[in-house]
Amino acid sequence: YSGKLSDIKKAKAISQDLTDIAHQMNWPLVSLEDDESAIWFDTQLTGVALSVHPKCETFFLGFDENGNLYHPINVMLISEGYIKPEEVSVFVKTQFAEPETHLWIIGVLKYVQMHYIPDLQVTDEAGYWETGDVEILEENMGTIDVKTEMMTRVLASINVGEIYDCTPEKMASWFEGLVTR
Known part of the structure; x- marks a missing residue:
């Protein structure tokens, strides 16, 4: 605002x-x-x-x-x-x-x-x-909750130690794999 x-x-x-x-x-x-x-x-x-x-x-x-x-x-x-x-x-x-x-x-x-x-x-x-419109508000807030939960699950499955051995290009490819899951 x-x-x-x-x-x-x-x-x-x-x-x-x-x-x-x-x-x-x-x-x-x-x-x-x-x-x-x-x-x-x-x-x-x-x-x-x-x-x-x-x-x-x-x-x-x-x-x-x-x-x-x-x-x-x-x-x-x-x-x-x-x-x-x-x-x-x-x-x-x-x-x-x-x-x-x-x-x-x-x-x-x-x-x-x-x-x-x-x-x-x-x-x-x-x-x-x-x-x-309260229904639109609740729907939109619910969508955010679902997406947040999905990303939390995906991120929890990641072995953070692996990123130190990656080039930026490998990391970008890895993120592409996350998006298409």
């Missing part, structure tokens, strides 16, 4: 709203502006980091001094020249949590879009942001 606050003066208001939501939902949170460790590469972020579910990555809703939506890693990547500020997007992996967790996060993002970032851009691999 990516975007910019429609009004930079709303940075504190969105932080307060998200804090209120987290408290009502019993989600642990860290207020980025109250956390001294939240200053990354001389950039203070305003916002919150929400722990929506133990099996879900931390859900960051942080903003720089210009109101751009940032993840702390973005600040580091920009300062080291890996990405440009206009290329920033934030992410949260919900794949290992329940579909309900994905629903809650999309709900928060819709709230943010309605009240603070009208041009919020969201890429939702599960398709729920675009469709609002």
Whole structure:
């Protein structure tokens, strides 16, 4: 997800709203502006980091001094020249949590879009942001689970010691064999 606050003066208001939501939902949170460790590469972020579910990555809703939506890693990547500020997007992996967790996060993002970032851009691999269809969400999350389980079985059958004797070309051929199994 990516975007910019429609009004930079709303940075504190969105932080307060998200804090209120987290408290009502019993989600642990860290207020980025109250956390001294939240200053990354001389950039203070305003916002919150929400722990929506133990099996879900931390859900960051942080903003720089210009109101751009940032993840702390973005600040580091920009300062080291890996990405440009206009290329920033934030992410949260919900794949290992329940579909309900994905629903809650999309709900928060819709709230943010309605009240603070009208041009919020969201890429939702599960398709729920675009469709609002729970069946599509569950189907897509189930497909990911099946593929993950399949890859786990394949990788568990590999003798890791063998790769040290392989050239990159042999490894590529070996991967081709995995794909066609």
